[in-house]
Amino acid sequence: MFGSPSIIVTTPDTCRKVLNDDEHFKPGWPLSTEELSGRNSFITIPSKDHKRLRKLTAAPINGHEALSNYIEYIEEISKTTLDKLSKMGEIEFLNQLRKLTFRIIMFIFLSSESESILEALEKEYTTLNHGLRAMAINIPGFAFHRALKARKNLVAVFQAIIDERRAVKRDGVAIKAKSDIMDDLLEVKDENGRKLTDEEIIDLLIMYLNAGHESSAHTIMWATVLLQQNPEIFQKANAEQEEIIKKRPAGQNGLTLKETRKMPYLSQVVDETLRWVTFSFVVFREAISDCKINDPKVWPEPMKFNPSRWDDLAPKAGTFLPFGAGSRLCPGNDLAKLEISIFLHHFLLGYRLERTNPECLVQFLPHRRPKDACLARVKKI
Numbered sequence: 001m002f003g004s005p006s007i008i009v010t011t012p013d014t015c016r017k018v019l020n021d022d023e024h025f026k027p028g029w030p031l032s033t034e035e036l037s038g039r040n041s042f043i044t045i046p047s048k049d050h051k052r053l054r055k056l057t058a059a060p061i062n063g064h065e066a067l068s069n070y071i072e073y074i075e076e077i078s079k080t081t082l083d084k085l086s087k088m089g090e091i092e093f094l095n096q097l098r099k100l101t102f103r104i105i106m107f108i109f110l111s112s113e114s115e116s117i118l119e120a121l122e123k124e125y126t127t128l129n130h131g132l133r134a135m136a137i138n139i140p141g142f143a144f145h146r147a148l149k150a151r152k153n154l155v156a157v158f159q160a161i162i163d164e165r166r167a168v169k170r171d172g173v174a175i176k177a178k179s180d181i182m183d184d185l186l187e188v189k190d191e192n193g194r195k196l197t198d199e200e201i202i203d204l205l206i207m208y209l210n211a212g213h214e215s216s217a218h219t220i221m222w223a224t225v226l227l228q229q230n231p232e233i234f235q236k237a238n239a240e241q242e243e244i245i246k247k248r249p250a251g252q253n254g255l256t257l258k259e260t261r262k263m264p265y266l267s268q269v270v271d272e273t274l275r276w277v278t279f280s281f282v283v284f285r286e287a288i289s290d291c292k293i294n295d296p297k298v299w300p301e302p303m304k305f306n307p308s309r310w311d312d313l314a315p316k317a318g319t320f321l322p323f324g325a326g327s328r329l330c331p332g333n334d335l336a337k338l339e340i341s342i343f344l345h346h347f348l349l350g351y352r353l354e355r356t357n358p359e360c361l362v363q364f365l366p367h368r369r370p371k372d373a374c375l376a377r378v379k380k381i
């Protein structure tokens, strides 16, 4: 299974009920899509609606132009986060990284909103997230109940944002200095001239907030931990990053996209982390023929963290699918790699991680993570 999410399972509906609108939710797994109403999130909708929504949202997130717009923010918030963490003493490293990656997704969709609105969204989303996989008990006092309430509050905040932006456009009031994906979503039309409804926009936002931050946070945490556990690998990755700084033209502040593409070893570290972690260890597909999993011929010593295995490796089709494949390939794959690389660039150059319980047990559901959420200190060097 390492490096290849390929198991077909059935899973409780809880997560989907909370993420989507409970009242309109129809039970059943996403790929029996026909009976599902188009009002739910991306992943549960019929394929023609899926294609349409995907086309409208993927380009502003992942293309070269989009990434050039985000790189400065991602670098700034990564630097600030590392600096802040180094002053905090013992922290749950994973949870701090979740905050970081959540902020990045919010920046991309809602950068022109005020800090207080972003904080309100973060608060409601955190409650929603806590109840995502809780038992589906809709009674006050239970996480699931709180999550459903938080979803309603989130919808209300998003609706207020949409109403305000529509009013600004309608009344032709002052043109905002900044625009973000929310502005695009209000305007974008498909080939039949149809715009997105408010509900569609809100569902998309909730889905992106969910899909776009846990995965990157877990991957950043494991990459940092694995680098720190393997001094030789750390040293090699560090030397590459020092080189980038040395070669940088005088007067240039901060990373460019070009530089992030000239980090072959760090890119191997990231791929090896994605393989090792296998964050999405299932994706939902029907297997049309039998396939072998856990085949050590594909990944010799699969548990070993060894970025050098990628030196001359072009993985055989279907053996490395950290971002899925085909029409549902993760639309945030390049963005995720950019976030991870930028964080690691600054971590390698200026910080070290001291875990409180390096031998802490690891849990594998819903995702591979140390049970203590990686209790650690970030040290500035």
Ligand code: HEM
Binding pocket: 005, 042, 043, 054, 061, 105, 207, 208, 211, 212, 213, 215, 216, 219, 279, 280, 283, 284, 321, 322, 323, 324, 325, 326, 327, 328, 329, 330, 331, 332, 333, 335, 336
């Ligand atoms: C290390 C980070 C990430 C990993 C490992 C990851 C992995 C995946 C996987 C395995 C899928 C399912 C693909 C399939 O069914 O074939 C997926 C879907 C998705 N991901 Fe990611 N992802 C990451 C980061 C992101 C980010 C940063 C975003 C948003 C900006 C994002 C947005 C999405 C969306 C919207 C889908 C649903 C796509 C669809 O159904 O068409 N992901 N991701």
